[in-house]
Amino acid sequence: MWNSQAEAISRDALAELQLHQLQRLLRRLTRVPFYKNALAEAGIRARDITSLDDLTHLPFTRKTDLRDHYPFGLLATPLEDTVRVHGSSGTTGRLTVVAYTKRDLRTWSEVMARTLAAGGVTRRDVVHVAYGYGLFTGGLGVHYGVERIGATVVPASGGNTLRQIALIRDFGATVLCSTPSFALYLAEASAEVGVDLYALALKTGFFGAEPWTEAMRSEIERKLGIRAYDIYGLSEVIGPGVSYECDQHAGLHINEDVFLPEVINPATGEPLPDGVKGELVFTTLTKQALPLLRYRTGDITALNHETCKCGRTTVRMNKVSGRTDDMLIIRGVNVFPSQIEEALLHVPGVSPNYMIIVDRAKNILDTLEVWVEVDAEAFSDKLGRLADLQRAAERHLYEIIGINAYIKLVEPNTIARSEGKAKRVVDRRDVYQIKG
Amino acid sequence: MKVTQVSAFLENRPGRLLFLLNVLADAGVNIVAHNIVDASDFGIVHLIVKDAEQALKVLREAGLTCSSSEVLLITIPDRPGVLVREVLTPLAEAGINIEYSYAYAAPQTHDARIVLKVNDLPRACDILAQFECPEAKPSQG
Numbered sequence: 001m002w003n004s005q006a007e008a009i010s011r012d013a014l015a016e017l018q019l020h021q022l023q024r025l026l027r028r029l030t031r032v033p034f035y036k037n038a039l040a041e042a043g044i045r046a047r048d049i050t051s052l053d054d055l056t057h058l059p060f061t062r063k064t065d066l067r068d069h070y071p072f073g074l075l076a077t078p079l080e081d082t083v084r085v086h087g088s089s090g091t092t093g094r095l096t097v098v099a100y101t102k103r104d105l106r107t108w109s110e111v112m113a114r115t116l117a118a119g120g121v122t123r124r125d126v127v128h129v130a131y132g133y134g135l136f137t138g139g140l141g142v143h144y145g146v147e148r149i150g151a152t153v154v155p156a157s158g159g160n161t162l163r164q165i166a167l168i169r170d171f172g173a174t175v176l177c178s179t180p181s182f183a184l185y186l187a188e189a190s191a192e193v194g195v196d197l198y199a200l201a202l203k204t205g206f207f208g209a210e211p212w213t214e215a216m217r218s219e220i221e222r223k224l225g226i227r228a229y230d231i232y233g234l235s236e237v238i239g240p241g242v243s244y245e246c247d248q249h250a251g252l253h254i255n256e257d258v259f260l261p262e263v264i265n266p267a268t269g270e271p272l273p274d275g276v277k278g279e280l281v282f283t284t285l286t287k288q289a290l291p292l293l294r295y296r297t298g299d300i301t302a303l304n305h306e307t308c309k310c311g312r313t314t315v316r317m318n319k320v321s322g323r324t325d326d327m328l329i330i331r332g333v334n335v336f337p338s339q340i341e342e343a344l345l346h347v348p349g350v351s352p353n354y355m356i357i358v359d360r361a362k363n364i365l366d367t368l369e370v371w372v373e374v375d376a377e378a379f380s381d382k383l384g385r386l387a388d389l390q391r392a393a394e395r396h397l398y399e400i401i402g403i404n405a406y407i408k409l410v411e412p413n414t415i416a417r418s419e420g421k422a423k424r425v426v427d428r429r430d431v432y433q434i435k436g
Numbered sequence: 437m438k439v440t441q442v443s444a445f446l447e448n449r450p451g452r453l454l455f456l457l458n459v460l461a462d463a464g465v466n467i468v469a470h471n472i473v474d475a476s477d478f479g480i481v482h483l484i485v486k487d488a489e490q491a492l493k494v495l496r497e498a499g500l501t502c503s504s505s506e507v508l509l510i511t512i513p514d515r516p517g518v519l520v521r522e523v524l525t526p527l528a529e530a531g532i533n534i535e536y537s538y539a540y541a542a543p544q545t546h547d548a549r550i551v552l553k554v555n556d557l558p559r560a561c562d563i564l565a566q567f568e569c570p571e572a573k574p575s576q577g
Contacts, residue, residue, distance in 0.1 A: 374445055374501050381443035381505045381553070382535065383473045383480055409478050411447050413499050 002117035002149075003110070006257045007312045011305075014313070018260055019052050021285035026058075028291055032076050034069060035293060055262065055283065056271055060294045063096060066236065071097040075289055082289050087135040088235045089334045089401065095135070098235045099289040105144065107286055111241035111255045112145020118246045118253070118310075119204050119229040121175055123150035126201070128168050130178035130186075131209065131332070132158040137239030138209050138332065142177045145241065151175070158182070161189045169200055176205040179332040180212040180220060180228075184364045187223035198225040206231050208240055209332035210366075211320055211431040217249075230319060236295055237282045243317055248309050251316030258286045261315060262294070263303050266324045277302045279324050280317065298324045322432050326425060328358055330366045333403050337424055340370060343400040347393045349378035355415045360429040368405040370397065373412050437568050438561055439509045440488035441551070444481045444495055444502040448474055456481060456500060463494040469509075469551055471538035482538065484509060484551060508552040508560050510567035514541050523550065526563050532556045 001007050009017070026046035029035035038059045039045070048054065065074070067090045072079060083102050087095040100108065121127065127146045131138030139157055146153040154171055156164050164186065168176070176183060183205055190197050202224060208231035220228045232252050233240035242259055243252035254261050259282050263272045266279040280297045284290075300322040305315050328335045337356055344350055355371040372393065374386065386409060393407040446452045453472070460467065460483075468484040485491045488504060495502045512518050519539075527534065535553040542549060549569060554560045 376496075376501050379443075379445055379501045379503050381441065381480060381482060381503060383475055386445075386478070386480070387475055409445070411445060411452075411499070412501055414447070 001311065002114040004311075006255070007114060007253070007314060009257065009313055011313055014256060015052060017257060018285060019049075021257075022052070022055065022260065022283065023047075023049055025283070025285055025291055025293070028076050028288070029293060032074055032291075034065065034074055038293075052260075055260070055294070058283075058294055060269065060281070060296055061292050062296050063090070063236070063298070066090075066096045066098075067094050070094050072099065074292075075099055076291050077101055077289050084140075085135075086137045086140075086235050086239065088137070089336065089339065096236065098137075098239075101288040103286075104238070104288050104290075107258055108141060108238050108241055109144040109148040111238065111258065112141055113148040114255065115231055115241050115244035116142075116145050116149055116151075116175075116206065118244050119175075119206060119227070120247070121146070121149055121151055121204065125149075125151040125174045125204075126154065126172055127151050127175040127177060128154045128156055128164070128171070128173035130156050130158060130164055130176065130182055131240075136333075137233070137235040141233065141239035141241060142206070161186060162193065165190050165193065165195050168202065169195060172201045174201045174203050176202055176224070176226065178205070178207060179209050180207040180216050181210065181331065181360065181365055183207060183220045183224060183228075184216070187220075188362075188364060197223070202226050205229065206244075208232055210329045213431060214319075232317070232320065234297055234299075236290075236292060237284060237297070238287070242282070246308060246310035246312060250308065251304055251318055253308065253312050253314045253316055256314045258284070260285050261303060261317065263301065263317075264296075266296075266300075272302075274305050275302050277318075277321065280320075296324075298327060300324060320432075328356070328425065328427065329431075330358060330368050331403055333401065335368070335401050335403070339401050340397065340405075341424075343397045344370075344372060344393065347389070347396050349375050349389045350393055351375045351412070353412075353415045354424065355410075356425045358425070358427045358429060360431075366429065368403065369408055370405050371408045371410045371415060373415060374409050376412065437508055437510055437564065438506055438557060439484055440504050441507040441553070442483045442485060442488050442491045442495070442502060442504055444483070444500050446472075446479050446481055446500075448477055448479050453481065455498075456495065459494055459498045459500075460485070460491060463490060465491045465494065469538065469540055469549060471551070473536070482536075482551070505553070506557055508554060508557065508564065509569045510550050510552070510564050511547045511569040512550060512567050514543070514546050514548040519548075519550070523552075523564060523567070527552075527554065527560060530556075530559060530563055532560050532563075 082099045084100040090096045133139030205226045205228045217228050229245045233242040243254040262281040263278040272278040280299045284292050299320045301317045351373040353373045357369040359367045390407045397405045466486040471482045533555045537552045539550040
């Protein structure tokens with residue numbers, strides 16, 4: 001255990017710590033006009049919070065609040081104290097921006113170190129990080145955790161699979177960090193180029209950034225000859241490191257000393273007891289630059305407060321089993337149908353009628369297909385012009401959502417044939433089919 | 437020789453061409469020539485018909501995306517070298533570009549019909565005036 005004082009803290013001591021941190025947080029939040037107003041509207045002052053149960057009186061924060069205060073309107077510290085920014089997709093063209101102070105980065109490294117240590121990573125390991133580096137929190141988040149442990153980090157980032165296989169082999173990587181689908185893709189590509197993954201030093205993998213099933217876990221463990229751990233996080237809360245599996249593989253331990261979780265009924269906002277599925281909500285107890293009060297993640301899960309066999313006392317969350325909104329996670333990237341719709345509006349020649357088909361080819365890599373109707377006005381007798389239209393739409397979509405989509409031109413009225421509300425998304429993957 | 441060509445967008449899956457041709461058959465539209473170009477997922481069907489207006493109307497009513505364009509329809513003797521010497525060479529020399537073309541032979545008349553989509557229709561018409569096609573007359577604009 002990386003930090004038994006935090007990970008195996010007594011529940012009473014934890015509650016005391018959380019309450020203290022929550023009261024301090026509320027005082028910090030009054031520096032943010034948005035929260036100052038929200039708390040005033042709710043009629044709550046920091047001193048009114050005398051127990052953790054009072055949390056339910058506090059207002060929620062939503063992803064749209066982050067968008068509405070783009071880019072730095074929710075910062076609780078001056079910009080000069082911010083040492084890093086990251087971003088993720090918003091529901092429209094606007095990025096969801098997150099920011100970190102030096103201390104926030106230390107917190108992040110700490111929770112990632114706990115995550116990796118729970119899977120047995122020590123300073124003797126060589127950790128190959130194939131999460132994307134950049135605005136996405138995956139790469140750098142894991143990276144700093146590896147450095148905190150003192151293991152060797154290989155910042156491979158995404159893409160160029162063949163080079164990644166060579167790096168893993170040549171550098172003797174013992175640990176792989178990537179999206180679960182990339183791990184399967186890596187296995188497939190290794191087989192094609194004749195690299196036997198079982199003969200390599202790889203022994204452990206940490207996979208997240210997208211939902212995955214127990215079936216995928218078995219497949220990854222079998223094909224790569226490793227033990228696979230699920231990790232969970234979201235940039236708004238910090239990035240990877242929010243929760244992690246121990247070797248029991250019986251739910252993900254939440255770093256409760258810094259992230260206060262709740263599961264609520266998404267319709268009423270009422271808190272739900274252990275074992276009942278609802279929307280996961282986080283209050284960031286210690287974050288400085290971008291503290292969030294009762295942030296609604298949109299992820300559906302249930303909590304479990306039973307003490308784990310591993311000795312950790314922190315609450316566990318189940319694997320995420322769905323979303324409260326229409327957000328899709330494709331190759332680890334958050335995509336909202338509204339972003340696709342907005343992108344298509346800017347492509348002359350396609351009608352606003354569209355359909356999104358998400359699939360996972362051979363159970364490995366996600367594919368995104370967008371069906372659009374050719375606008376009758378724009379239709380010409382020239383095939384080349386339609387091909388140009390297809391490419392233009394693909395390019396534009398890439399610029400907005402950051403992943404490659406395949407645009408399929410279809411005849412009019414093939415989309416939304418059904419009456420009533422048009423079904424715009426068909427997700428053929430079974431990423432939320434969780435065993436047990 | 438200048439005729440109206442009807443083009444329709446079709447998804448590349450079984451039954452779509454049949455659907456389109458059925459619409460025309462039901463409306464009594466006679467097809468003089470047709471051609472399909474495909475781009476894996478979809479294709480464009482080009483049609484020379486007796487009554488282009490009527491064809492466009494019924495195809496649109498059937499929910500298909502279509503458009504019309506002017507093309508050149510000529511009849512040339514069905515003999516080796518005629519197309520090269522008497523059609524393509526003069527067009528090339530005049531700097532006229534052929535965007536696409538399709539042809540069909542009519543063995544009983546020893547003629548070949550050729551549809552040409554060009555970038556300068558009036559001049560191409562002048563250059564190829566001698567190859568007037570009899571079938572083209574009814575739908576001439």
